[in-house]
Amino acid sequence: MELTEQPSEAPAAESPGALAPPPGEAVVIRDLWFAYRGAAPVLHGVDFVARRGQITMILGASGSGKTTLLKLIKGFLRPSRGSLTVLGRTWSAGGPDPQITAATSYIPQNLGLLRNMTVLENVLIGALGRMDTIPSLLRSFPRDMVVEASGVLERLGLGGKDHLKVHTLSGGERQRVAIARARLQRATLLLADEFVSQLDPITKTEVMNILRTRSKEAGTTYVQTTHQLDVVEQFADHVVVLREGKQVLDSPAAGLDVMEIARIIKQ
Amino acid sequence: MRGVAPRLTQLGLLAVLVATLSNLGLLNLDLLVRGAGNIAVFVAAMFPPNLAVLERVSWALLETLQIAYVGTALGAVLALPMAFLATGTLFGPRVTAPTRFALAFVRTIPALLWGIVFVVAVGLGPAAGALGIGLYTLGYLGKLFYEIFEGVDPEVLEAVRGVGCNRLQLARFAVLPEAANGVLAQLLFMFEYNVRASSIMGFVGAGGVGYYMLGYIQLLRYDALMTAILVTLVVVLFIDWLSRRIRGLFIQPANVGE
Numbered sequence: 001m002e003l004t005e006q007p008s009e010a011p012a013a014e015s016p017g018a019l020a021p022p023p024g025e026a027v028v029i030r031d032l033w034f035a036y037r038g039a040a041p042v043l044h045g046v047d048f049v050a051r052r053g054q055i056t057m058i059l060g061a062s063g064s065g066k067t068t069l070l071k072l073i074k075g076f077l078r079p080s081r082g083s084l085t086v087l088g089r090t091w092s093a094g095g096p097d098p099q100i101t102a103a104t105s106y107i108p109q110n111l112g113l114l115r116n117m118t119v120l121e122n123v124l125i126g127a128l129g130r131m132d133t134i135p136s137l138l139r140s141f142p143r144d145m146v147v148e149a150s151g152v153l154e155r156l157g158l159g160g161k162d163h164l165k166v167h168t169l170s171g172g173e174r175q176r177v178a179i180a181r182a183r184l185q186r187a188t189l190l191l192a193d194e195f196v197s198q199l200d201p202i203t204k205t206e207v208m209n210i211l212r213t214r215s216k217e218a219g220t221t222y223v224q225t226t227h228q229l230d231v232v233e234q235f236a237d238h239v240v241v242l243r244e245g246k247q248v249l250d251s252p253a254a255g256l257d258v259m260e261i262a263r264i265i266k267q
Numbered sequence: 268m269r270g271v272a273p274r275l276t277q278l279g280l281l282a283v284l285v286a287t288l289s290n291l292g293l294l295n296l297d298l299l300v301r302g303a304g305n306i307a308v309f310v311a312a313m314f315p316p317n318l319a320v321l322e323r324v325s326w327a328l329l330e331t332l333q334i335a336y337v338g339t340a341l342g343a344v345l346a347l348p349m350a351f352l353a354t355g356t357l358f359g360p361r362v363t364a365p366t367r368f369a370l371a372f373v374r375t376i377p378a379l380l381w382g383i384v385f386v387v388a389v390g391l392g393p394a395a396g397a398l399g400i401g402l403y404t405l406g407y408l409g410k411l412f413y414e415i416f417e418g419v420d421p422e423v424l425e426a427v428r429g430v431g432c433n434r435l436q437l438a439r440f441a442v443l444p445e446a447a448n449g450v451l452a453q454l455l456f457m458f459e460y461n462v463r464a465s466s467i468m469g470f471v472g473a474g475g476v477g478y479y480m481l482g483y484i485q486l487l488r489y490d491a492l493m494t495a496i497l498v499t500l501v502v503v504l505f506i507d508w509l510s511r512r513i514r515g516l517f518i519q520p521a522n523v524g525e
Contacts, residue, residue: 076425113426115445126430
């Protein structure tokens with residue numbers, strides 16, 4: 001893994017220790033290629049910039065490479081070719097960097113919540129990267145961290161549900177728990193895979209409003225894969241479309257017609 | 268043509284079965300008739316059970332349970348870290364391969380043979396039995412645990428790994444809680460199995476009710492043997508019932524809420 005520090009002038013969005021991306025650019029992807037070992041390329045020269053404090057939505061049909069792209073940004077996968085700059089750090093050979101990992105939150109399609117743990121415990125998992133190993137293994141979370149987690153849950157409308165097991169919550173509530181976990185991580189970049197795709201229209205709008213408010217207030221960058229054009233129409237600042245691993249659209253969302261996007265996806 | 272291959276396979280398997288039965292002497296009608304007669308004599312000699320030995324075999328069975336309990340606990344405590352080291356989603360092949368080899372080696376040797384090894388090492392008695400059962404349990408639970416760990420939803424691992432935690436935290440907060448139901452189920456199964464395995468540890472001088480069972484067989488005291496078998500049966504059935512209750516209390520259906 002080759003890492004080079006890039007100059008950064010922007011202040012950290014949420015915590016003194018968080019990484020500060022260069023002004024305007026949270027993720028810079030240049031001619032990015034990726035292939036699983038021994039297989040044909042999944043991504044072919046993807047090239048775009050996700051700007052700080054904006055909601056970037058990556059669209060495409062199933063198998064177009066959306067999830068793979070998110071995992072590359074997160075550092076779970078290593079690019080085969082091209083360059084990837086995340087929160088001011090560039091690598092070409094790829095590999096997770098601890099600082100970027102800590103500042104980048106990843107929410108998988110099914111949220112990755114622990115069903116046997118309580119809501120509060122699931123949220124506190126977001127703070128593991130900030131804790132020493134031994135106290136964390138003993139589940140001895142500092143008092144201020146627990147207060148912070150409860151406060152976040154309260155603000156997200158989950159007050160009083162701290163000690164419920166997550167499997168007893170509704171779909172929308174579980175999405176909020178995943179958001180709260182990302183908040184505890186103090187991430188400045190949030191990556192989410194098909195985040196609201198399983199929610200009813202009203203809950204979907206509520207959850208997306210929470211994210212939009214956060215991105216505008218705290219400058220959190222938000223990159224989401226989706227196949228839902230109504231979500232794109234209401235909430236996207238920036239749209240990228242992939243078709244069979246190739247980038248076929250990279251455009252500000254303003255002025256884009258969703259029917260045109262649908263046509264590009266299906267073409 | 269399509270039906271020929273399966274038919275040939277069936278005929279082949281049948282031929283192998285007949286040849287093996289013959290090889291083992293199980294097609295020898297004379298042997299079977301004589302054996303059935305001996306079994307009848309054996310069973311007749313077992314009844315009525317000799318209740319005079321009830322107290323003695325009950326105490327010995329308590330020792331068997333202690334061997335099984337301590338052996339299971341010891342094996343599980345050792346198996347847990349070994350299983351983490353053998354889990355492919357946590358460590359690379361340079362760690363998992365030697366760990367899996369060590370677990371396979373331990374598992375290859377039957378519990379009774381481990382009992383003999385420890386009788387040599389620590390002398391006759393239940394300590395050898397508990398250590399033998401413990402090592403055998405390590406081999407088995409180690410494999411069962413790492414297979415459960417590798418079955419944990421990769422999305423949960425990605426979500427927790429994504430917060431920037433280390434491998435120990437990942438094991439503690441993602442793998443173990445998600446695998447807890449499976450781990451508990453295998454632990455209970457192993458304890459049930461170990462009660463049975465411990466009941467014959469006495470055959471090699473490693474403590475428990477097996478010592479008396481072997482003695483009663485050698486002395487042709489089949490009525491006393493029957494008492495030992497019945498007491499063991501009652502205890503094994505009780506433990507099976509208890510395990511079911513514990514499973515019902517702690518283990519939730521796998522697909523709740525997801």
